[in-house]
Amino acid sequence: MKIDHVLTTCPYCGTGCNFYLQVVNERLIGVIPCKTDEISQGRLCIKGYNAHTFVQHPDRLKHPMIKEKGKMRKASWDEALDKIVSEIKRITSEHGNDSVAVFASAKCTTEENYLFQKLARSAIGTNNVDHCARLCHASTVAGLVYSFGSGAMTNSIPEFEDANCILVTGSNTLEAHPLIGSRILKAMENGAQVIVIDPRDTPLSRLAQFTLHQKPGSDIAWINGMIRVIIEEGLFDKEFVDGRTELFEELKQVVQQYTPEEVEKITGIEPKMLVDAARTYAKADRSMIAYAMGITQHSNGTDLVKSLANLAMVTGNVGKESTGVNPLRGQCNVQGACDAGCLPDFYPGYQKVNDTGANKKFRGAWKSNLSTKVGSTITSTMEKMESGEIKGLIIFGENVMVSDPDIAHIEKALNSLDFFALVEIFPSETSKFADVILPAACYAEKDGTFTNTDRKIRMLRKAVGPPGEAMPDWKIACELGKKFGAEGFDFSSPAEIMDEMASLAPIYGGVSHGRADTEVISWPCPTKDHPGTKVLHVDGFKMGRGKFAPVHHSPPNEEPSEEFPMVLSTGRNLFQFHTGTMTRKSPKLEQEAPEPYVEINSGDAKMLGIEDGSRVRVTSRRGSIALVAKVTERIIPGTIFIPFHYAEAAANRLTNPAYDPIAQIPELKVCAARIERS
Ligand SMILES: Nc1nc2c(c(=O)[nH]1)N[C@H]1C(S)=C(S)[C@@H](COP(=O)(O)OP(=O)(O)OC[C@H]3O[C@@H](n4cnc5c(=O)[nH]c(N)nc54)[C@H](O)[C@@H]3O)O[C@H]1N2
Numbered sequence: 001m002k003i004d005h006v007l008t009t010c011p012y013c014g015t016g017c018n019f020y021l022q023v024v025n026e027r028l029i030g031v032i033p034c035k036t037d038e039i040s041q042g043r044l045c046i047k048g049y050n051a052h053t054f055v056q057h058p059d060r061l062k063h064p065m066i067k068e069k070g071k072m073r074k075a076s077w078d079e080a081l082d083k084i085v086s087e088i089k090r091i092t093s094e095h096g097n098d099s100v101a102v103f104a105s106a107k108c109t110t111e112e113n114y115l116f117q118k119l120a121r122s123a124i125g126t127n128n129v130d131h132c133a134r135l136c137h138a139s140t141v142a143g144l145v146y147s148f149g150s151g152a153m154t155n156s157i158p159e160f161e162d163a164n165c166i167l168v169t170g171s172n173t174l175e176a177h178p179l180i181g182s183r184i185l186k187a188m189e190n191g192a193q194v195i196v197i198d199p200r201d202t203p204l205s206r207l208a209q210f211t212l213h214q215k216p217g218s219d220i221a222w223i224n225g226m227i228r229v230i231i232e233e234g235l236f237d238k239e240f241v242d243g244r245t246e247l248f249e250e251l252k253q254v255v256q257q258y259t260p261e262e263v264e265k266i267t268g269i270e271p272k273m274l275v276d277a278a279r280t281y282a283k284a285d286r287s288m289i290a291y292a293m294g295i296t297q298h299s300n301g302t303d304l305v306k307s308l309a310n311l312a313m314v315t316g317n318v319g320k321e322s323t324g325v326n327p328l329r330g331q332c333n334v335q336g337a338c339d340a341g342c343l344p345d346f347y348p349g350y351q352k353v354n355d356t357g358a359n360k361k362f363r364g365a366w367k368s369n370l371s372t373k374v375g376s377t378i379t380s381t382m383e384k385m386e387s388g389e390i391k392g393l394i395i396f397g398e399n400v401m402v403s404d405p406d407i408a409h410i411e412k413a414l415n416s417l418d419f420f421a422l423v424e425i426f427p428s429e430t431s432k433f434a435d436v437i438l439p440a441a442c443y444a445e446k447d448g449t450f451t452n453t454d455r456k457i458r459m460l461r462k463a464v465g466p467p468g469e470a471m472p473d474w475k476i477a478c479e480l481g482k483k484f485g486a487e488g489f490d491f492s493s494p495a496e497i498m499d500e501m502a503s504l505a506p507i508y509g510g511v512s513h514g515r516a517d518t519e520v521i522s523w524p525c526p527t528k529d530h531p532g533t534k535v536l537h538v539d540g541f542k543m544g545r546g547k548f549a550p551v552h553h554s555p556p557n558e559e560p561s562e563e564f565p566m567v568l569s570t571g572r573n574l575f576q577f578h579t580g581t582m583t584r585k586s587p588k589l590e591q592e593a594p595e596p597y598v599e600i601n602s603g604d605a606k607m608l609g610i611e612d613g614s615r616v617r618v619t620s621r622r623g624s625i626a627l628v629a630k631v632t633e634r635i636i637p638g639t640i641f642i643p644f645h646y647a648e649a650a651a652n653r654l655t656n657p658a659y660d661p662i663a664q665i666p667e668l669k670v671c672a673a674r675i676e677r678s
């Protein structure tokens, strides 16, 4: 019996580890780490080691299906694709092109995402294309584009090891990006000071030299407070501030009122701890900031991101190795889906849809009349579905009935649609609402690329064939494009699709499968002989000077009240991934974290008569769920935490759909709730 080893990329987090899939007779039997991979260095986390287990699960979708009289029946590919095209055409001819929306997928390859947005823009005629980045790092893209001119991670994963100081906030790095977390531990071994600022204890905060706990939603106050200390004590980088930035005086004015005592009132952080942390960050030669959802998922998420950029610029920690502002991107290919233009305001390579030059360029290339009207985000699409303005929806690989805030509202929105098509690998909570379901090939069954959080192009290589009649998403998008009658959907391989994207998106100009097969390239990579770019903004910012943002603290949209006295935060655990369609089919992962739970501080639990392991009910203004209590010291009094992985007690029944006005990212990290014994 022959065992094949196929080198590919992990389908879970944005770290982008490579590993070998082991194949015997078309069966996947295991995962082997890859020692020569620059990112994973021969190690993996438990999700990576189990990434083969869901692929050949019997529940995989195997045939196209059409809903008839409320029941799903098998259909041929032709029939199902024709149905989608005729229904979408009917809707657009009656209500205009913007009455349809497409959700792309950060689980699909960059090549596939390139085709999803091309399908929306060129074949259907709308910029209504978006994906889960909206719920994730939309505020990073908006905030860092304002501050630096580019929304991506400024530095690279290996550089963590050489930093002298690492400030981690709103990132549970060892559980959500374990192989980045282990680089931070390595940095500590090398002598780096690590500062973790998080409302909960995380595995990393327990090891860090500095652990500060703030009230959820209070971050701008401590960031402004630190900047004030740094300026007052002359610890700022005058040369960098004078030479490379603007609006410093305005920033200086705004931070004045954030004295350590004032910051304590807002955040609960002790003045001495704040001052010590500020000094440590500012005095280190090379300080890195890493952050994730604890910063971005707020109704002022864009201001929060800008605020972290202020802190880095004031100390000159941008444009050098082992410094910078480093948003840890979440999904395996959320970076690539953004780069490929699955955003309502950008063509591939962050070229604005309402820029006449860019519009002309893409019209010429795609031979199609493209709209210059900025499209609708996921957040506003849900509202427009409910009001009847958007009537047709195609989703490629998202599970909105578990992942989007205020599920009762999502349910109403999906029920209001005239037509809904879903491309998936498994039946999901969302698939119950679909009129047509198409079966897709998953990561192990196709070629293509993911772009990881530090902008590296990572190859996916087909290890096994897809189940039943399932097809890779890129082929599905090509078939749909052709049936819509659009030009430019005649691709015979993902490599060809990447060539087209590279010819239109300058940041990918030098990227090809030929190169990515043997080299590790980070974009921007404008030409075939360009080596790629590890550190951004070395010689300057895209728009000239880096821009400080004088921003003030503002409270979350919903604050505790008598009826809802607790602050509810939501997030992740190590073993499960998102809505669990994949990890909950992996026996080892499911065994470790099998059921929904809520973390509550031991003092609060005692007061409420709640014991560890007892059944409780958590209720917010939008819904109520029953689950098990985990009594812990890990969380600060007055707050509770629920992982959003479990459909049977979905945290998003409770969450607040209020969103950031600029990025339209919902406030998934704070809402008011009540917890009681059930
Ligand atoms: N195991 C696992 N790994 C994953 C994922 C998964 O589902 N499971 N998902 C991937 C994806 S898409 C993403 S986006 C990343 C997310 O990765 P993370 O953002 O690290 O994960 P979260 O659990 O959402 O939240 C991070 C931290 O924010 C803290 N926090 C809550 N409120 C606040 C606040 O107001 N301020 C601050 N500063 N912190 C706060 C929480 O206590 C938590 O420690 O993980 C990726 N990796």
Ligand SMILES: Nc1nc2c(c(=O)[nH]1)N[C@H]1C(S)=C(S)[C@@H](COP(=O)(O)OP(=O)(O)OC[C@H]3O[C@@H](n4cnc5c(=O)[nH]c(N)nc54)[C@H](O)[C@@H]3O)O[C@H]1N2
Residues within 6 Å of the ligand: 105, 106, 107, 108, 132, 133, 135, 136, 137, 293, 297, 330, 331, 396, 397, 398, 399, 400, 402, 403, 404, 405, 423, 424, 425, 426, 428, 440, 441, 442, 443, 473, 570, 571, 572, 577, 578, 579, 580, 581, 582, 644, 651, 652, 655, 668
């Ligand atoms: N309360 C709360 N809610 C949150 C968050 C939070 O912290 N708290 N975090 C938010 C964040 S950061 C994110 S990124 C979102 C994630 O939200 P989603 O993207 O909706 O979550 P996933 O479960 O990753 O959904 C991906 C779907 O794609 C399918 N899939 C996998 N591979 C393929 C493929 O190759 N092709 C196709 N067509 N389908 C495929 C999977 O089966 C799965 O159903 O959730 C958000 N929701």
Ligand code: SF4
Residues within 6 Å of the ligand: 010, 011, 012, 013, 014, 015, 016, 017, 040, 044, 045, 046, 047, 048, 049, 177, 178, 179, 180
């Ligand atoms: S760290 Fe992320 S990419 Fe690496 S093995 Fe774990 S889940 Fe996969």
Ligand SMILES: [Mo]
Residues within 6 Å of the ligand: 132, 135, 136, 137, 329, 330, 331
């Ligand atoms: Mo995410």
